[in-house]
Amino acid sequence: MECLATKLLSRGDAVSIERGQLVIQPASGKPVPPDWISTNRARLCREALISLGMDAFEYTDYSTGHYGKTRSAGITLRFVSLVNGESVYAVFNADLTRQRNTAAAKAGALLPKGQFRIGKRSHFYKFWMGTGLPFPRRLSAMHDYMGKLRCVMLTGLLTDDRINAGSLAPISLTAEQFRKAILPDKFRTISGQLPDNFRTRAPDKENATAHAVRGLQPISTTCVSNHENKLIRKDEYKTASITDLPIPKPPQEQSVDEWLEAYSST
Known part of the structure; x- marks a missing residue:
């Protein structure tokens, strides 16, 4: 499946996580429907977390x-x-x-x-x-x-x-940090650190091994589709019904453009 976060950022949208909640500021100025955010929240955040080698x-x-x-x-x-x-x-x-x-x-x-x-x-x-x-x-x-x-x-x-x-605390990730996680090639010359409130396992040998087994190590790709330990839940990618789409495809078969059509046309 295509990387939804990459598509949003390429459109000029700003994406961040504030006090554990996903925030999207569209370049178009249109408000994002709450149902769309609720439906896509886990997928968007997972794409950034996997790129950072972190968990939430x-x-x-x-x-x-x-x-x-x-x-x-x-x-x-x-x-x-x-x-x-x-x-x-x-x-x-x-x-x-x-x-x-x-x-x-x-x-x-x-x-x-x-x-x-x-x-x-x-x-x-x-x-x-x-x-x-x-x-x-x-x-x-x-x-x-x-x-x-x-x-x-x-x-x-x-x-x-x-x-x-x-x-235990909410995750916070600024729009710049989110963008660096999803589009790292554009920030290779810019040094940056992860936010302080990102915590991982206790730094001992046993936990380091568990860290690797759980697939939380840094990875080179930014899309969930290339991560071996991805999780796609049964009901996670449902989209709101769109009146001008007579025969909607199942969410798993939709492209990112089709996903975003529901978002942009609202």
Whole structure:
């Protein structure tokens, strides 16, 4: 499949990732339909990440429980890699008991399944603040807001399949950094560094081996089609219906020009 990011940049569009969310500023000045961004977000970001030899994670779900020998209460967030589809997780401390007496139960009793309490000094509170997502009016209702994490791409220090919770943060990539990742030949004479918030695995020998196995090493091409460990999910490349296309092709059979027709004609 053709490189969608290359096509956008060749048109003069500016593409960046801000606080874990894809931002496109078209050269035409037309607003990009939110559905188009939602449909193509993973593909565009994957193309840049693979070129940089990096990874990022999408939130899938969470659970609460008591962990370790001390049975400490906490919340487990689960993610999937944008690059290779592998599952990873992060664990934050949280309180799973009621703070006050209520008609339903007394203080100290376990909260209903899936509910949890956090404080403003907790790692989870700081993590959520970093995403820029809204907080509920009461922190005890945080469980109702967890689905909002699905729109934020995250990165963090990964050891085996666990992300260090203190390092978990949204990815940010400026338009210039994104362009350098996709069109490196145009920036060979310009030195640059990756943004500080890109984190990879812990720098030891075992993790270096795992790094190579997972296909996160730098590669010479900028298109996902040439990467051996690419992931194409079943429903990832659906496009919005276009009234002037009587017989739309399946997404996997469309060229980049056909993809962009939905974007440009809206």
